[in-house]
Amino acid sequence: xxxxxxxxxxxxxxxxxxxxxxxxxxxxxxxxxxxxxxxxxxxxxxxxxxxxxxxxxxxxxxxxxxxxxxxxxxxxxxxxxxxxxxxxxxxxxxxxxxxxxxxxxxxxxxxxxxxxxxxxxxxxxxxxxxxxxxxxxxxxxxxxxxxxxxxxxxxxxxxxxxxxxxxxxxxxxxxxxxxxxxxxxxxxxxxxxxxxxxxxxxxxxxxxxxxxxxxxxxxxxxxxxxxxxxxxxxxxxxxxxxxxxxxxxxxxxxxxxxxxxxxxxxxxxxxxxxxxxxxxxxxxxxxxxxxxxxxxxxxxxxxx
Amino acid sequence: xxxxxxxxxxxxxxxxxxxxxxxxxxxxxxxxxxxxxxxxxxxxxxxxxxxxxxxxxxxxxxxxxxxxxxxxxxxxxxxxxxxxxxxxxxxxxxxxxxxxxxxxxxxxxxxxxxxxxxxxxxxxxxxxxxxxxxxxxxxxxxxxxxxxxxxxxxxxxxxxxxxxxxxxxxxxxxxxxxxxxxxxxxxxxxxxxxxxxxxxxxxxxxxxxxxxxxxxxxxxxxxxxxxxxxxxxxxxxxxxxxxxxxxxxxxxxxxxxxxxxxxxxxxxxxxxxxxxxxxxxxxxxxxxxxxxxxxxxxxxxxxxxxxxxxxxxxxxxxxxxxxxxxxxxxxxxxxxxxxxxxxxxxxxxxxxxxxxxxxxxxxxxxxxxxxxxxxxxxxxxxxx
Numbered sequence: 001x002x003x004x005x006x007x008x009x010x011x012x013x014x015x016x017x018x019x020x021x022x023x024x025x026x027x028x029x030x031x032x033x034x035x036x037x038x039x040x041x042x043x044x045x046x047x048x049x050x051x052x053x054x055x056x057x058x059x060x061x062x063x064x065x066x067x068x069x070x071x072x073x074x075x076x077x078x079x080x081x082x083x084x085x086x087x088x089x090x091x092x093x094x095x096x097x098x099x100x101x102x103x104x105x106x107x108x109x110x111x112x113x114x115x116x117x118x119x120x121x122x123x124x125x126x127x128x129x130x131x132x133x134x135x136x137x138x139x140x141x142x143x144x145x146x147x148x149x150x151x152x153x154x155x156x157x158x159x160x161x162x163x164x165x166x167x168x169x170x171x172x173x174x175x176x177x178x179x180x181x182x183x184x185x186x187x188x189x190x191x192x193x194x195x196x197x198x199x200x201x202x203x204x205x206x207x208x209x210x211x212x213x214x215x216x217x218x219x220x221x222x223x224x225x226x227x228x229x230x231x232x233x234x235x236x237x238x239x240x241x242x243x244x245x246x247x248x249x250x251x252x253x254x255x256x257x258x259x260x261x262x263x264x265x266x267x268x269x270x271x272x273x274x275x276x277x278x279x280x281x282x283x284x285x286x287x288x289x290x291x292x293x294x295x296x297x298x299x300x301x302x303x304x
Numbered sequence: 305x306x307x308x309x310x311x312x313x314x315x316x317x318x319x320x321x322x323x324x325x326x327x328x329x330x331x332x333x334x335x336x337x338x339x340x341x342x343x344x345x346x347x348x349x350x351x352x353x354x355x356x357x358x359x360x361x362x363x364x365x366x367x368x369x370x371x372x373x374x375x376x377x378x379x380x381x382x383x384x385x386x387x388x389x390x391x392x393x394x395x396x397x398x399x400x401x402x403x404x405x406x407x408x409x410x411x412x413x414x415x416x417x418x419x420x421x422x423x424x425x426x427x428x429x430x431x432x433x434x435x436x437x438x439x440x441x442x443x444x445x446x447x448x449x450x451x452x453x454x455x456x457x458x459x460x461x462x463x464x465x466x467x468x469x470x471x472x473x474x475x476x477x478x479x480x481x482x483x484x485x486x487x488x489x490x491x492x493x494x495x496x497x498x499x500x501x502x503x504x505x506x507x508x509x510x511x512x513x514x515x516x517x518x519x520x521x522x523x524x525x526x527x528x529x530x531x532x533x534x535x536x537x538x539x540x541x542x543x544x545x546x547x548x549x550x551x552x553x554x555x556x557x558x559x560x561x562x563x564x565x566x567x568x569x570x571x572x573x574x575x576x577x578x579x580x581x582x583x584x585x586x587x588x589x590x591x592x593x594x595x596x597x598x599x600x601x602x603x604x605x606x607x608x609x610x611x612x613x614x615x616x617x618x619x620x621x622x623x624x625x626x627x628x629x630x631x632x633x634x635x636x637x638x639x640x641x642x643x644x645x646x647x648x649x650x651x652x653x654x655x656x657x658x659x660x661x662x663x664x665x666x667x668x669x670x671x672x673x674x675x676x677x678x679x680x681x682x683x684x685x686x687x688x
Contacts, residue, residue: 039428059322128309132644135330199422200494208317208420208648274494275422277645278331 004160006041011088020046023048023226024235024257029154030260031234042098042286048233056224064217066126075124076218078227079117083232090239091098091146091248093167094146098229102299104162111240114229116203122214133213135279137204139151140194143285148191151184153292158272158300161268168248174249184296185245187289189265194281196233198266200273201281306334307643313342317420317526317648320658324635324651331643336636344659351622356382356591357456359619363609364450366624367657369412372398372405373602374624380535381598381609382456382619385591392537392579399537400574402470402600403452403497403567406480408437409603410560410567412656413624414485417557420648421498426488433481436474443467458584463575471575477570482564489561499553503638503650506551514632516627517605518563519654522556524549529601541573553653560655590617602627604655628657 010016029046036043051117063069076275086107089098115137119218121136159170171177178185194201205213212218215226242258249255276284311324313315321342327335352361363378364371372516376398383390390398415430438448445451463471477527488495505515507552512524520527527544530538547564548555573669591613598609605627613619638650 008618035425039425040432041428066563085600115360128307130309132331132609202422203645206422206645209645211316273423274418274426276494277498277643279643280497292457 003108008193012214016088017084020038020084021230022236023259024212024231024233027234027238027259027263031270034267038268039051049227051151051186053224053227055227056227057221058174059220060301061218061222063222064126067217068124069170069194071120071124072217073222075117076222077123078120079114079229080225080232082113082117083229083236086110086240089164090236090243092239092252094271099163099165101156103160103164104152104156104167107164107240112145114142114233115145115195116227119215119241121218122222125214125217126219128211129216130209130214133216136210137214137280139282140201140285142202143282144191144194144289147187147285147289148195150193150247150290151181152190152244152295154181154297154300158299164243168243171247172250172267176245178245179247180304181296181300183292184300188241188245189273190285190289190292191261192237192266193269195237195286196230196266198270200276201284206275228232234263235259238266309546311647311651317651318658319416320460320656324639324647326639326644326647327557329646331645333639333642333647336639338632338636340632340658348622348624354621355617358621359622360454360456361457363624364452365625368608369409369657370405370604372401372451372453372601373600373607375451376402377598377602377609378457378538379454379492379602380600380621381596381611382591383594384598384619385594385611385613386456386589387592388457388585388589390585391582392459393462393581394583396574396578397444397459397461397463397583398454399541400463400527400571401441401451402457403570403638404440404444404651405429405451406567406603407564407571408441409435411481411653412635413479413560414557417649420574420652421495423495426532429481429484433478434479436477437600439541440471440474443470448589455584457588458582460584462547462583463578466620471571471608472591475571479565479568482561482568485561485564489557490547496554497647498646499557501552501554502528503553503642503653504551505634505638507549510551513637514630515605515634515654517602518556518559518629519631519634521547521607521623522559522653523543523551527606529606535598535600537574537577540577541570543570543573553649556653589615591614591619604628604657605631619675626657632656632658663678 005216011019026046029044032048033043034171065071074218089103089107118137119134122130155167158177158180159167161167197205205215215223218226238259239255241262242255246258247263249258306327306329309326309328313323315522323339323342325337325339326333347362350540351362355364360375360378363374366374411430411434411586415427415434418424418426419431421439433534437630441451442448442464445453446463453461468510483661505519505523507524510520510525518670524547524548526545529535530543531545546559546566577655593615595610595612600607607627608625610623611619612623634654635651635656642650
């Protein structure tokens, strides 16, 4: 009985749902605040995201007549669930909730699901903006998922283990992987930008072109769930990078500080760039990120 | 198979209501239709019901961003009808305000253009620098947007010695900001990738469509009313008319960028040469029976006013041809063959202004037919 309670607390409060939600919310606010200060604006207060959520949750969700209703409901839940599962697998501080050999592969799959959920959302919403957004999301995914997975596997192949906790353990003893595999790290960091749909690779959600892309027809609770997933992304995706390349953290504070550094880096890149067109963004990943990832991947195969 | 992607009537890329029905195949635009008319306000009709003097205020409200352009053009046309010439100092002050407003308009446009391609940081910076320009306008005219400086036969407010110093310091600030834009245009590769070779309007097409202003000059058509048919203080001022040959969005950006520098130069010259004397004529005659035609180089191109007088204190007809009326026609040829992602920046590249463009369409609900009111219809309505 006691152990079930412990698991529930771990899953729902710390280091599970509530914790990652709160940290993600704060990171998202930080991005918005930094962006605002760079642009000579004041920026939102720290609780802005949370009040937005409360507002969205208290509003009606409208599902258009032309939309595929069940898929439209499924998409945000899929996005949210997969991100929560990755959060549960992440070795934060003492260890992760779920641990097994090969969880790196599973985490990579789950991290691809939010983008897939966006594609489903766009197509099922029955809006032309949504379908254009989905098409863009798919072509971006083809561009960035390969270097993303390759550079993540580089780390696993290097120590001949696909378990996240052993990757962190190895880094705690031998130093972080970004020193050993700088090219793979660079490729991985580049792929984080489209993963959290930031400039210059935010074409799928380009507001001046296709309004909100896949999310155009969403409202109320369902949009709130997508916003929740978005805020989780701000924690999970940098945290995954920290786990793989920046040595995780001996304790939770160190881990969060590293995540914070990454969030600031991503924010600054977002602030100083205009938006690439989707074909240009795709080309960028094939031209730069893929070769970088490949070089270090081959290196990890030959010289572990 | 093509599908229809609506841009408008309300869309984040558009700052005013207009409807672009784009036929797309995937991302590529293969056809389209443009529809205006959401912002019609009946200004031309209203102008015939007000006195010549009140119409200055009306003309100023045709467009928000080029307000002094409209009032200057209207005043000059009516002055031609009255056969009077405003004092030299008034002409110089008109020129200074005119060019300062061009700075404000172009900086605003730079901001909007950056926003369309997702460069929000640059957008915010442009608008911050634009505040200096608005500061000049506020000091000189007492207002920031609808400036209210023109009156028939002169201007209403003087540039005091205090203001002269302020204009000089603010201009230096603006010039520094403009230099920053130059760095941005030269160095930012992502920006270049988005605007280069996009939305091409070749020279012959531009001449055929009769486009005006920076849109024409970006396509190598060398026209500028300020030089070709000088008005106000422009005959005494030396400036260049920037022309770019390539006709893509980048050329239109570069034309506007160089116009910013020219405007700063013109304001400085006009400030140096500012003659003394009265601000406005004391007595105004009634306009003679007849008609007059005036044009100025607005920030978006040639603006035309036609005023017909029947000898009373109200114009019989006021016709306004804003530059966007002609420029909007060039949008469709530019959009064809491009991608949806480029549509917003192409739309923005001509700096369209829809509210001053819209003309009325009559819809007969019984017979369900639509009819656009043309100039000849209106003329017939007046004569019969």
